[in-house]
Amino acid sequence: MQPMPEWLLKDEQYLPHRDREAFLNRSILSFLSVLSKGRPRGGKEEGRGRMEPLVKVLAVFTAILLVSLTRSPSFLAMAGTGLLVVLSLQSGERIATVLKTSLAVAVFTVLILLPSAFWGHGSSLVMITAKVLISVTSVKLVAVTTEWASISGAFKRLGAPDLFILVFDIALKYITLLGEFALTMLYALKLRSVGRNAGKTTSLAGIAGTLFLKSKEMAEEMYAAMECRGFTGEYHVGRMLRLGFREVTLGTAIVLLVVTFYFVRA
Amino acid sequence: MIQLSGVSYSYGEGDVLSQIDIAIPRGEAVAIIGPNGCGKSTLLKLLNGIVLPREGRYVFDGEEVSAARLNQPLFAKRFHQRIGFLFQNSDAQLFCPVVHDEIAFGPRQMGLSEEAVDRRVEDCLQLLGIGKLRSRVPYHLSEGEKRKVALASVLALNPEVLVLDEPMNGLDPRMKHFLREIILSLNESGKTILCSTHDFKYIDGVFRTALVLGEDHRVARSGPYHEIIHDKTFLRAQNIL
Numbered sequence: 291m292q293p294m295p296e297w298l299l300k301d302e303q304y305l306p307h308r309d310r311e312a313f314l315n316r317s318i319l320s321f322l323s324v325l326s327k328g329r330p331r332g333g334k335e336e337g338r339g340r341m342e343p344l345v346k347v348l349a350v351f352t353a354i355l356l357v358s359l360t361r362s363p364s365f366l367a368m369a370g371t372g373l374l375v376v377l378s379l380q381s382g383e384r385i386a387t388v389l390k391t392s393l394a395v396a397v398f399t400v401l402i403l404l405p406s407a408f409w410g411h412g413s414s415l416v417m418i419t420a421k422v423l424i425s426v427t428s429v430k431l432v433a434v435t436t437e438w439a440s441i442s443g444a445f446k447r448l449g450a451p452d453l454f455i456l457v458f459d460i461a462l463k464y465i466t467l468l469g470e471f472a473l474t475m476l477y478a479l480k481l482r483s484v485g486r487n488a489g490k491t492t493s494l495a496g497i498a499g500t501l502f503l504k505s506k507e508m509a510e511e512m513y514a515a516m517e518c519r520g521f522t523g524e525y526h527v528g529r530m531l532r533l534g535f536r537e538v539t540l541g542t543a544i545v546l547l548v549v550t551f552y553f554v555r556a
Numbered sequence: 557m558i559q560l561s562g563v564s565y566s567y568g569e570g571d572v573l574s575q576i577d578i579a580i581p582r583g584e585a586v587a588i589i590g591p592n593g594c595g596k597s598t599l600l601k602l603l604n605g606i607v608l609p610r611e612g613r614y615v616f617d618g619e620e621v622s623a624a625r626l627n628q629p630l631f632a633k634r635f636h637q638r639i640g641f642l643f644q645n646s647d648a649q650l651f652c653p654v655v656h657d658e659i660a661f662g663p664r665q666m667g668l669s670e671e672a673v674d675r676r677v678e679d680c681l682q683l684l685g686i687g688k689l690r691s692r693v694p695y696h697l698s699e700g701e702k703r704k705v706a707l708a709s710v711l712a713l714n715p716e717v718l719v720l721d722e723p724m725n726g727l728d729p730r731m732k733h734f735l736r737e738i739i740l741s742l743n744e745s746g747k748t749i750l751c752s753t754h755d756f757k758y759i760d761g762v763f764r765t766a767l768v769l770g771e772d773h774r775v776a777r778s779g780p781y782h783e784i785i786h787d788k789t790f791l792r793a794q795n796i797l
Binding site for chain 2: 292301305306309471474475479482485488496503504
């Protein structure tokens with residue numbers, strides 16, 4: 291063992307200098323935000339609110355289709371009321387998460403369509419905004435109340451191609467894994483950024499390069515693992531279809547919505 | 557040197573650390589042990605200011621480490637220079653094109669002359685026996701070599717406290733013995749060492765104190781390392797043996 295160098299035996303008398311680090315801090319915050327959304331926590335199915343994902347996905351598809359096709363404000367009001375009833379059954383935290391996204395999108399839609407209101411198309415502004423609000427709220431509600439694995443299972447039951455499901459599942463998994471790895475690298479960079487870093491872009495390019503190499507390595511490992519397990523391109527859904535009171539109630543509500551759509555249109 | 561009082565932390569659902577009270581004097585060598593998922597890595601992240609307590613206080617050398625303090629760049633930089641962190645995954649710690657630049661990254665930021673930076677890099681390369689790697693790309697090194705480079709890059713900052721997260725993981729026996737000797741020498745040189753590990757066979761004689769985290773994310777026991785490590789009944793009950 292080499293003797294310890296002299297400087298390592300003394301306490302460092304170091305006074306740091308200011309440096310601009312907003313980019314590094316913002317990168318860390320944005321990765322944290324993406325990861326917190328990607329984690330399964332958001333879509334955890336709680337006991338009280340459990341419902342068969344296939345029914346949820348079907349209901350949302352149907353509702354969005356009808357809402358986008360309708361020209362009747364009464365139908366939109368009815369669909370919106372139904373959605374509010376379902377939303378009110380969720381926890382406060384979930385309601386806030388759903389509304390935060392859907393209201394932001396609705397405000398953006400209003401801003402985009404505002405000029406049309408000045409040209410005398412005020413009703414279109416209201417109708418389109420209501421349609422966007424209902425559609426985004428429905429999708430977000432399914433997203434926060436259903437695990438990603440269950441959603442891909444529902445896609446499979448709806449007849450989506452195996453390759454699509456596989457890519458969907460793997461993409462979700464690796465966004466989280468690589469995101470966590472990138473976040474750790476940013477933390478490592480921050481911990482060692484103890485003074486003035488003249489080559490910030492070089493450091494960040496280094497992180498991007500390592501991330502690319504890591505993703506390639508992970509992809510190769512997964513390909514090898516799939517081959518070793520005899521993967522043939524088929525994707526199986528292991529869970530039994532579960533139809534209970536909640537599923538029947540939602541199904542009935544959707545059937546009523548379809549019937550109403552037909553009569554309102556007529 | 558390091559004091560945690562009633563510290564709790566959670567990632568969202570349930571505490572990962574719960575009501576942690578620790579006092580670590582300067583120059584101490586502490587082994588942090590516990591079963592998987594008990595919060596060891598989170599505790600080490602918290603000690604390095606990567607995450608902050610949800611509840612409780614963290615005091616480092618008489619100064620509280622809080623969000624407000626870490627938002628002051630000069631405090632944060634000095635704090636990060638004084639406490640070095642060896643990550644569990646060395647890949648995540650290495651981001652420079654070659655080993656020399658990796659080790660020089662910290663000293664260059666500290667405003668040392670290029671000559672002093674080169675001396676530090678050379679000293680670290682020699683200390684860890686990786687002189688022949690100076691021009692290599694860190695990502696393509698073996699696991700053991702990466703760990704040595706990562707440790708060298710931390711040592712080049714000359715921190716007073718070294719925090720090591722499972723440093724023996726994935727290493728061959730020779731490398732584990734080498735790492736043991738290095739940790740021992742660093743502690744004898746006055747560095748405070750905090751290390752989470754499962755590899756009891758290779759760390760014998762390194763640590764004076766052990767801190768055991770239980771599956772309930774609380775401190776199950778802390779005290780002299782040799783006493784705790786020989787209490788097989790306790791270690792079995794804690795799912796460590």
